[in-house]
Amino acid sequence: MVPDMRVLxxxxxxxxVLLATLSGCLSSPPPPAVPGVDTRGQPSLPxxxxxxxxxxxIAQSDPPATPTKAEDALPELSLPCLTAGPPVDLARLSGxxxxxxxxxxxxxxxxxxxxxxxxxxxxxxxxxxxxxxxxDRADWAQEFLPLVNVRYPQVVDADGRLxxxxxxxxxxxTVVLDRDGRVAGRQIGKVSAARLDQLxxxxxx
Numbered sequence: 001m002v003p004d005m006r007v008l009x010x011x012x013x014x015x016x017v018l019l020a021t022l023s024g025c026l027s028s029p030p031p032p033a034v035p036g037v038d039t040r041g042q043p044s045l046p047x048x049x050x051x052x053x054x055x056x057x058i059a060q061s062d063p064p065a066t067p068t069k070a071e072d073a074l075p076e077l078s079l080p081c082l083t084a085g086p087p088v089d090l091a092r093l094s095g096x097x098x099x100x101x102x103x104x105x106x107x108x109x110x111x112x113x114x115x116x117x118x119x120x121x122x123x124x125x126x127x128x129x130x131x132x133x134x135x136d137r138a139d140w141a142q143e144f145l146p147l148v149n150v151r152y153p154q155v156v157d158a159d160g161r162l163x164x165x166x167x168x169x170x171x172x173x174t175v176v177l178d179r180d181g182r183v184a185g186r187q188i189g190k191v192s193a194a195r196l197d198q199l200x201x202x203x204x205x
Contacts, residue, residue, distance in 0.1 A: 055085030059095035094181035
């Protein structure tokens, strides 16, 4: 059973005050470097999240898309689905414009931007959305996502491999791909609804 907001907030309260004072999570050390946060003992995947769409709906090309420059594409990295569905190969995301959002439950700006991402997911039926739960616990994501009514597919990157490849100083990060799998734009830090619309427009062409 998914606990109520008070239970989740009580668990999140173990995070250091430093995370709350940053204008984003751009320099904050991720778990388990944060005192009081332990990401060991991860639950087995997949987990069950009410109303969350499985990863089987994500359009992936075969073979992978081949942009002219490596920096124009996401890496060949296969990430397991948080819930039901096959792994997602980030280099194969093509066929439709795609919004890829890297986030974690311990990141305040990540949590704050979730409603805007879900609203855009509903508004843009021709665009696929993929959340990448990064350096986090799958069971924390399992508890949090229903609280903000997020329904688009989620994969798990417990080691932060995608974040390292993007050379971002921290979370959140939003990358938007065009229908050929090329990077059309990105946002480091909390994305606003207006900025998200702008990024999606650049990907749709």
